[in-house]
Amino acid sequence: MNGKVAWITGATSGFGAATVERFVAGGWRVVASGRRAERLQQLVARHGADRVHALAFDIRDEAAMRSAHAALPADFAGIDLLVNNAGLALGTAPAQQADLAPWKQMIVTNVTALVTLSRLLLPTLIERKGAIVNISSTASTYPYPGGNVYGGTKAFVSQFSLGLRADLHGTGVRVTSVEPGMAETEFTLVRTGGDQAASDRLYAGAQPITASDVADTLWWIANLPPHLNVNRIELMPVNQSFGAFQVHRQ
Template identity: 75%
Template structure:
């Protein structure tokens, strides 16, 4: 039986790599994202029998509903939801951060994630499916400038544990994957397009790749149905947890 995954944020990074990884293993993938041309490139690359492009802004609830209602018959039997769409915006400390950046992160990382999850829960329960939510080590370990981004990812991790508790006995698996440094478009988005800042962060650091995380997502998704990984934290060897800060008079 061919299984179907819905992967949000599939236009780049983890989402695009995961789409390729699942299709390579014979899955169908509903690939969502804002940039229709990038989704179409995935369809052209992997084939319309394997990828259905659903272009919409994850923050737009009405557009989400339209996209779900328009799924082709072959893509309606969703077995796996990968809530990957998310972003960080801004690196400033809280006292000088832009409120608009905070709201964008909350709307994307929290509100959109719970809305899509709520929409698909009845189907996932019916099919004894799985949910994989992409969180971050930022939701566990605070750092200067992490403020709302870290808070939003902490929500994702705790929400996932709550889902796991509520779905007890249904057969639905719920996992949070919490990556550390991975080289994608993440820092470009966070810095509003500062390529120099992005290159500086990753140069010489041997960060994880989008394919590393895609392989991890696939591993979790294809475990035997009686196994559930609650939380999986993953970092490159070059990254570790820093010490406490101390301000001295």
Template identity: 60%
Template sequence: MNTILITGATAGIGLAAARRFAQGGWRVIATGRRGDRLRALADELGDACLPLEIDIRDPESLAQLARLDPPWGDIDLLLNNAGLAPPMDDLQQADPAALNNAIDTNVTGLVALTRALLPKLIERTGAIINLSSVAATYPYRGGAVYAATKAFVRQLSLDLRCDLAGTGVRVTSIEPGMVETEFTVVRNRGDQAASDALYANMNPITAEDLAETIWWIATLPPHLNINAIELMPVSQTWAGFTVAREA
């Protein structure tokens, strides 16, 4: 039986992935900061799930994950899903604490956890799937720091492939467009109406769509590596140029 470790498993893509992999017969190490949700997920998935209340920004918490005993310590796939975005303020008006929180979660924590688990993933000839974003490629106003963190994740994934050459470990960057989850509610400071308005009448990607994509990548023959995959809803495309005109 294979084992996946999922960060940010309490909602959205991480939660959907936990359910999909448990359905597929995998052990699921579900991590996140909201213990009540993790316990509910463990009740739902039963013995297939190990819930661990972990803050990816805490180095000691991450070190615990590298010291798990078998069979849970035999990790075959790391899904770096935990992430967040600060509010969509222009950088000159943005709250520094919100920016640093995004960097600590999306970049610093992801790197620390990945590095801590690499020995086991190499031993198991495992895989790493990182959640990036189309924001890594296409800029938009108010997204500077979030987009930069996702560009980091994308480039880290590609360069990690170089570092892992010859080990058999696969690395993939998944770069989705508009996905309707709690992510946007959090970004809009808890404003559900703002999130609903963003996704109204446009048929966005769902968390379950991405869980199926992650499952497909994870279950490909081991000699194949998806370096990066970008996906959008059909109704989403790229923005036009913005022009500031003189009065």
């Protein structure tokens, strides 16, 4: 082990789970947080409690977050890297038909929880000249019908990352916004309320980004020389590109 510690949120599936695997394989200790305790315990069972420390709580619960942080064992308390991966999209309806509750859930999860954990860990990250990697999305730049609040939250994540870079000038802390496009994880299942057929249709024949692709990208970013910062990196599968503007004709 190299002595470094990463805190990875949303570690129970998709990008988060793959990133845990990649960093443990690379010799890091990992604080793995997420809602599904049984999946977190599987990570601990596979890698050992000396390599993975599981924190089961809802990222929206600030009190639980603070308690979990305060109780970190000494071997996991020195956080060198925060990967803000936890997030979700809910629904595909146009704004005028969407329910307000899912919008609020996306804002609290993708924005409020992310900034809360970031602020909580900043003193340690500054002390250790660490790094923050925020998982944004191509939806932060390229709007699409039904993306509304999800795209808005990810635009916040990208801009917040740039703002952190400005504020942390001179501290040695690196900040990166990673903005993936189409990726086949549980993302669409969550977005559609568990519609496997919808997920299968979306990814069929597209050769989308995989969770391992993103984990490898995060590994590369985290292990760059300390004088280099990747401000933002946008990833798309080759088979995804940019569509024409919409034109409504009378």
